Amino acid sequence: MKASNLIPALAVLGVGVTLAAIVFDGQGEATSTTASVDFPNVPYAAYVAGPGVVESQSGDIAVGSPVAGIVTAVRVTWGALVDAGTPLFELDKRDLEAQLLPASAKVQEARAAADQATGMLELAEQVPDHRAVSAEEMKTRRAHVAMTVAAVASAQAEVDRLRKEMALRTVLAPATGKVLQINIHPGEAVTSVGGTPLLLLGDVRRLWVRASIDQNDAWRVQPGAKATAFLRGNPRISMPLHFEHIEPAIVPRAVVTGDSTERVDSRVLQVVYSFDPARLPVYVGQWMDVYIEAPALPGDKAAESRR
Known part of the structure; x- marks a missing residue:
């Protein structure tokens, strides 16, 4: 081969080797970074499902102030366990x-x-x-x-x-519970009207899960039905739930869109279960996926085969 043809040939060969390396490296990276998707292992042959939010068993108590004033001291910290009557914060007196x-x-x-x-x-x-x-x-x-x-x-x-x-001017805890939020600081002014809660208090000795079941599946929900909650982000972590009650009213479920006015996506039946928080690493306000055992639909051969 002539020397004048050798240099272009080597250049073409080098480009080809570079492209091949990029292609194979990209394929190898895609293969190594592709994560397998885990799906909950639902223990029921037939079920209804819906999102559930974790709540304190007393309900979240939004602590307010009976009078307006300037905060001089906050007597509690985040996560503190307080008894009824414990001073929470003080106003200027x-x-x-x-x-x-x-x-x-x-x-x-x-x-x-x-x-x-x-x-x-x-x-x-x-x-x-x-x-x-x-x-x-x-x-x-x-x-x-x-x-x-x-x-x-x-x-x-x-x-x-x-x-x-x-x-x-000294606001006391209305009930026994844990301090979940503190939204005030010394020097800030508070009013006696509604708005953002000054403190959020809840009894977390036992937690509730409020599951929202679409109204189209509400007829399948039976009082006392078994249920299991799966942790969002890690469906391998689950917890069997204890039935508490069904709230006998279909309510709108708002979808947070970030707009100035939120839209209503659907109407849901709220079913409340409970569990021991010591057995599950969750926080108040966290979302979980709740599966409730329900009668199989007519003609559901897959559910019949799982029985």
Whole structure:
């Protein structure tokens, strides 16, 4: 072969080798990165299925505030287990403390006036000669005693009101549970109206799964039916469920699309089951796939063969 033809031939050969290497490498990479898809091993011959969301057995308690104010302290942390009555967070109470000082002083002043009026009345009553003090004077002194006693009660009521207002500035846990969310920080203002929950509390000693079954399959769901939940992301992890109740109302199921207005995809029957959270690594709010044992459809030969 002439030298003038050798260089082009080598160039063509090099391009061919490079292309072959790319093709074979791509095939090998595709083969090595292709993951097998796992499907749940449903233990029932016939079933209905639907998505289920994990909830606390008490329901998620959105803790609010009975009064508006500025947060001065948050007394709990995420995941903390609290008993009913445990302080959760505190609001600024310095304005009430400033009012409490003069209100307490007024109580002492009213009590002193009442003691003085009572003493004057007792002195008049102890006079041996009843003619020395007129009946009108006695009536006036008795009325003065009654007025001063009422003044004491009024001043004390104001003190009690301020103390109750101060107690409201410390928000307590309404029930035993775990702190699931904390959406406030010291220095932030809170209002007494609805909105984002300040804290989210739930009893997680036993968890619920709220399964949404399409209304077309609702007639196949029987109270007390067996059910199994599979963990999304790893269908090898599953848990048999304990039946709790069926909510006897078909409700819309919203599909989150990210739009300003969400659309309703379908209507569903909600079936609630429960399980021991110590046996399954899940969190409140997590989605699972729930399969509920149901009667086989007429003509379902596959279900009959699995029996």
